[in-house]
Amino acid sequence: MNQPPAGRRNFDFNEPLLFEKINEGCFGVDLPEGEASHRIADDLVALALGNHARGEKETLSLSEHSEPEICRHFTRLSRWNFSIDTNSYPLGSCTMKYNPRINEWAGRLPGFSQLHPYLPEERLQGALSIMWDLQNSLSEIGGFSQTTLQPSAGAQGEFVGVMMIKAALKARGENRTKMLVPQSAHGTNPATAAFFGFEVVSLRSTPDGCIDLEDIKAKMNEDTAGIMITNPNTLGIFEKDIVTISHMIHDQGGFVYGDGANLNALMGMARPGDFGIDVMHFNLHKTFTTPHGGGGPGCGAVGAAQSLTPFLPVPLVAQKADGAFYFDNDRPLSIGKVRSFYGNFGMMVRAWTYIREMGPAGLKKASELAVLNANYIRARLKDHYHLAYQTDCLHEVVFTDKWQQEKNHVSTLDIAKRLIDHGMHPPTIYFPLVVSGALMIEPTETESKVQVDATCDAFIEVAAEAKSNPENLKSAPQNTALRRLDEAFAARNPVLKWTPEMPTSGEAFKKYAQLLNGRE
Amino acid sequence: MRYLSHTPGDIHSMLDTMQKPSIESLFESIPKTARLNRDLDLPKALSEIELKKTLQKIAGQAPAASFLGAGAASHFVPEIVSQLLLRGEWLTAYTPYQPEVSQGTLQAIFEFQTIVASLLGCDVANASMYDGATALAEALLMSARLKPNAKIILISRAVHPEYREVCQTLLTAAGLHLAEIPLTSKGTTDIAALKNQIGKAHGNIAAIAYQSPNFFGQLESQAELIDLAHSHQALAVVANTDPVAFGAIQSPGNLGADIVVSEGLGLCGHLSLGAPGVGLFATKQQYLRQMPGRLCGATIDSDGNIGFVLTLSTREQHIRREKATSNICTNHGLMALAFTITTSLYGKLGFKKLAKHNLQKTIYFRQQAKRLGLHLLFDGPHFNETVIQFAQKETLEKTLDNLQKQDIFAGVKLDKWYPEYPNCLLVNTTELHSDDDIDKLTHALSQKGL
Numbered sequence: 004m005n006q007p008p009a010g011r012r013n014f015d016f017n018e019p020l021l022f023e024k025i026n027e028g029c030f031g032v033d034l035p036e037g038e039a040s041h042r043i044a045d046d047l048v049a050l051a052l053g054n055h056a057r058g059e060k061e062t063l064s065l066s067e068h069s070e071p072e073i074c075r076h077f078t079r080l081s082r083w084n085f086s087i088d089t090n091s092y093p094l095g096s097c098t099m100k101y102n103p104r105i106n107e108w109a110g111r112l113p114g115f116s117q118l119h120p121y122l123p124e125e126r127l128q129g130a131l132s133i134m135w136d137l138q139n140s141l142s143e144i145g146g147f148s149q150t151t152l153q154p155s156a157g158a159q160g161e162f163v164g165v166m167m168i169k170a171a172l173k174a175r176g177e178n179r180t181k182m183l184v185p186q187s188a189h190g191t192n193p194a195t196a197a198f199f200g201f202e203v204v205s206l207r208s209t210p211d212g213c214i215d216l217e218d219i220k221a222k223m224n225e226d227t228a229g230i231m232i233t234n235p236n237t238l239g240i241f242e243k244d245i246v247t248i249s250h251m252i253h254d255q256g257g258f259v260y261g262d263g264a265n266l267n268a269l270m271g272m273a274r275p276g277d278f279g280i281d282v283m284h285f286n287l288h289k290t291f292t293t294p295h296g297g298g299g300p301g302c303g304a305v306g307a308a309q310s311l312t313p314f315l316p317v318p319l320v321a322q323k324a325d326g327a328f329y330f331d332n333d334r335p336l337s338i339g340k341v342r343s344f345y346g347n348f349g350m351m352v353r354a355w356t357y358i359r360e361m362g363p364a365g366l367k368k369a370s371e372l373a374v375l376n377a378n379y380i381r382a383r384l385k386d387h388y389h390l391a392y393q394t395d396c397l398h399e400v401v402f403t404d405k406w407q408q409e410k411n412h413v414s415t416l417d418i419a420k421r422l423i424d425h426g427m428h429p430p431t432i433y434f435p436l437v438v439s440g441a442l443m444i445e446p447t448e449t450e451s452k453v454q455v456d457a458t459c460d461a462f463i464e465v466a467a468e469a470k471s472n473p474e475n476l477k478s479a480p481q482n483t484a485l486r487r488l489d490e491a492f493a494a495r496n497p498v499l500k501w502t503p504e505m506p507t508s509g510e511a512f513k514k515y516a517q518l519l520n521g522r523e
Numbered sequence: 524m525r526y527l528s529h530t531p532g533d534i535h536s537m538l539d540t541m542q543k544p545s546i547e548s549l550f551e552s553i554p555k556t557a558r559l560n561r562d563l564d565l566p567k568a569l570s571e572i573e574l575k576k577t578l579q580k581i582a583g584q585a586p587a588a589s590f591l592g593a594g595a596a597s598h599f600v601p602e603i604v605s606q607l608l609l610r611g612e613w614l615t616a617y618t619p620y621q622p623e624v625s626q627g628t629l630q631a632i633f634e635f636q637t638i639v640a641s642l643l644g645c646d647v648a649n650a651s652m653y654d655g656a657t658a659l660a661e662a663l664l665m666s667a668r669l670k671p672n673a674k675i676i677l678i679s680r681a682v683h684p685e686y687r688e689v690c691q692t693l694l695t696a697a698g699l700h701l702a703e704i705p706l707t708s709k710g711t712t713d714i715a716a717l718k719n720q721i722g723k724a725h726g727n728i729a730a731i732a733y734q735s736p737n738f739f740g741q742l743e744s745q746a747e748l749i750d751l752a753h754s755h756q757a758l759a760v761v762a763n764t765d766p767v768a769f770g771a772i773q774s775p776g777n778l779g780a781d782i783v784v785s786e787g788l789g790l791c792g793h794l795s796l797g798a799p800g801v802g803l804f805a806t807k808q809q810y811l812r813q814m815p816g817r818l819c820g821a822t823i824d825s826d827g828n829i830g831f832v833l834t835l836s837t838r839e840q841h842i843r844r845e846k847a848t849s850n851i852c853t854n855h856g857l858m859a860l861a862f863t864i865t866t867s868l869y870g871k872l873g874f875k876k877l878a879k880h881n882l883q884k885t886i887y888f889r890q891q892a893k894r895l896g897l898h899l900l901f902d903g904p905h906f907n908e909t910v911i912q913f914a915q916k917e918t919l920e921k922t923l924d925n926l927q928k929q930d931i932f933a934g935v936k937l938d939k940w941y942p943e944y945p946n947c948l949l950v951n952t953t954e955l956h957s958d959d960d961i962d963k964l965t966h967a968l969s970q971k972g973l
């Protein structure tokens with residue numbers, strides 16, 4: 004303990020937008036030149052286009068740079084990013100664990116990365132075997148009878164799951180109109196339910212942070228399709244009544260949707276399928292180390308219990324008697340296709356690689372250490388920040404800004420921004436919405452004790468500073484190239500792309516943005 | 524386990540701090556009835572040495588040659604793109620929710636939005652969608668929000684069949700009706716038939732959707748289709764599966780299209796069995812508030828310097844919950860970055876040249892094919908796809924088999940989706956194919972020795 008803070012000053016570079024500093028006439032790709040086809044005359048090319056040729060006035064906002072300049076541009080920009088590779092990134096609900104580089108190697112193997120989706124199945128046996136294995140491994144980890152890999156991310160997995168529930172109800176001749184969603188749920192849950200025209204019925208939690216059984220009893224009925232539940236929930240707390248809840252929903256003919264974003268707490272310890280979840284999305288980009296990439300791509304595989312398996316999207320990978328794999332499109336009750344081709348195969352290879360390297364014992368150990376780290380943080384910080392709930396947590400813990408607000412008028416946002424000056428990425432803030440001023444910390448298992456201690460030290464120092472020098476928090480961050488950004492100005496005066504008229508100085512930019520949006 | 528750093532001593536001292544007897548005791552909140560009381564039934568862990576050998580064996584070789592496009596055409600992507608994506612600062616950052624420590628990702632998204640808006644010819648583009656197919660479905664859902672009283676969407680049969688399937692799934696779920704516009708004998712959207720359909724729908728049409736270049740590589744009469752939509756108070760929604768075309772053809776947005784979507788897969792560097800690529804989504808300024816997905820905007824910081832943030836998030840699920848324009852959260856950020864780097868490398872000059880090379884190769888292929896007596900089903904204005912029709916099924920199958928034995932894949936058969944076009948092969952020709960490759964292909968297809 005008492006190490007110097009992780010953050011310090013460093014030299015850095017300004018880097019204008021790609022379009023601002025062009026090098027007229029430059030380009031960064033050489034194409035072959037010498038073949039007969041390259042001598043096909045412009046008038047023949049024009050003929051092929053008929054009257055569809057691009058007009059003289061149709062400009063393209065592209066750069067004019069050589070490869071070294073492009074390399075430097077994107078290298079400089081990259082340095083303005085916080086990343087897991089640079090320091091702890093304890094964003095709650097996001098599972099920012101180390102992303103193994105072997106995954107990247109695997110995804111780039113030409114035998115995977117150069118496969119066209121319409122190659123004949125005989126030529127895709129390796130890829131299909133990866134998908135087959137991954138379907139089965141996820142089914143085993145989650146306790147499901149079958150898993151589709153097609154959804155591109157968690158939200159699309161939710162879409163698939165809820166659509167399957169709707170299809171199953173329809174197959175029974177029922178048209179239920181409501182969906183139960185706890186107040187603590189992620190925004191994608193109610194957004195998904197609403198897409199299907201379900202009225203979202205909010206569920207209360209009890210003072211221990213779990214869903215109120217009485218509330219379910221009052222609201223679950225034969226008009227209700229089921230419940231969308233996250234377990235452990237977004238407070239990091241295991242829904243202790245989950246088995247009872249599943250029974251209550253099932254008894255009334257409903258289905259239980261599981262949001263699997265928090266599966267990192269449970270691998271090898273408990274399986275959602277076993278505690279009554281009928282259908283659940285996995286986030287391979289959280290639990291199974293496919294990289295977040297600044298916002299995706301992910302993979303939101305969906306596991307289903309026996310009762311919902313017939314409704315899974317097409318195709319599933321299946322195996323013939325002779326051992327050959329194929330895409331099974333012959334699934335009459337399927338909800339259909341939800342995206343082009345077969346889903347984010349590149350991410351499947353990475354997740355397969357991770358699961359294969361960890362093995363069953365490794366995955367369990369990962370969950371154990373994720374929970375150990377979170378509880379350790381809870382223990383070290385509970386005298387410095389107000390704990391949202393006293394109940395034991397699993398892989399993440401939620402604090403609030405209550406004490407800092409009351410005593411020093413310092414908010415969660417101020418705390419988050421000051422953590423940046425300590426070289427830390429802030430936790431998830433203001434989520435879940437049920438906790439006022441939430442600070443949601445998920446360390447993950449790949450942070451060492453030394454690192455977790457450094458994270459705690461930073462939090463503790465910021466809490467001390469909130470008392471001694473609250474202004475430092477309100478004016479944070481101070482160590483970053485840019486200071487606090489004006490999000491309200493951006494929303495009021497949207498400037499969503501570069502134009503040749505866009506000024507490079509802040510003052511002139513403000514006027515430009517207002518003028519662009521019809522303001523003086 | 525090399526990814527885990529806790530020593531037994533660490534664990535011991537952490538448990539001490541927490542006053543807990545064991546790691547097991549941290550899981551007490553999980554009731555016994557909900558627990559798994561056995562080991563997961565998965566294969567045992569492999570070391571990196573074993574893992575690499577196993578993976579190499581499973582992956583095998585890349586195909587020797589391919590003329591498969593059909594919505595997943597490959598283009599040349601310089602090696603540096605993949606190398607830059609491996610920088611941990613790009614690879615392992617999350618969605619840029621904390622702008623002060625995410626300016627790299629944010630500026631790159633701003634650049635991406637600028638490039639996409641200009642390629643598609645629109646005022647504004649978002650920070651990416653999953654793929655072209657879901658982007659199209661979201662575009663049609665958006666048009667239904669903008670035309671709340673209209674329930675019908677007319678979509679050309681020349682739109683990628685998988686895109687239509689995805690739209691069918693998503694739109695039906697939203698209570699909308701998707702009807703197909705038939706094709707002319709030239710492999711384009713039948714405008715006369717469309718007029719008929721419009722007449723029958725009595726103003727109940729939210730959008731008219733087409734693809735250009737269409738699934739068969741043919742260029743649609745965009746201006747006419749867009750005018751037709753607008754003169755019937757419907758939105759004109761355009762799909763595209765290969766934005767390289769816009770280096771040579773008119774951008775739909777510049778012709779007045781309301782929403783334009785595309786798929787950037789071919790410029791991201793890895794086909795990876797069709798994904799991940801990146802869905803491109805752009806529209807007119809006036810429809811901004813109904814757009815799905817994330818948007819990055821420019822703003823100023825407290826010192827008055829220009830910077831970037833995610834903005835207009837009151838459209839999105841994390842703020843608006845059940846009233847959001849879409850449920851999308853994670854998008855295809857890293858692929859959007861790949862797309863930005865690749866298009867920036869080509870640049871203004873290179874991008875047009877790339878499009879021209881695609882045309883030259885396709886013209887060359889068509890010239891050679893005709894010379895050798897192959898039948899081109901459609902011969903109108905086109906980009907980089909060609910439909911070759913064979914007289915007999917057996918000839919086609921045998922030819923494909925022979926080529927496959929050499930690990931060469933000549934094209935995509937159309938009859939799976941278009942029974943009206945039997946014995947047809949959709950052949951994709953791009954800058955990646957040498958004249959030699961094309962000569963070999965045309966000779967094989969025409970069964971004439973080289």
Ligand SMILES: Cc1ncc(COP(=O)(O)O)c(C=O)c1O
Pocket residue numbers: 096097156157158159189191233237262264265286301303851852853
């Ligand atoms: C609890 C929870 N549910 C759902 C999601 C949505 O997942 P995705 O971003 O992959 O669409 C997230 C991720 O942000 C989440 O944290």
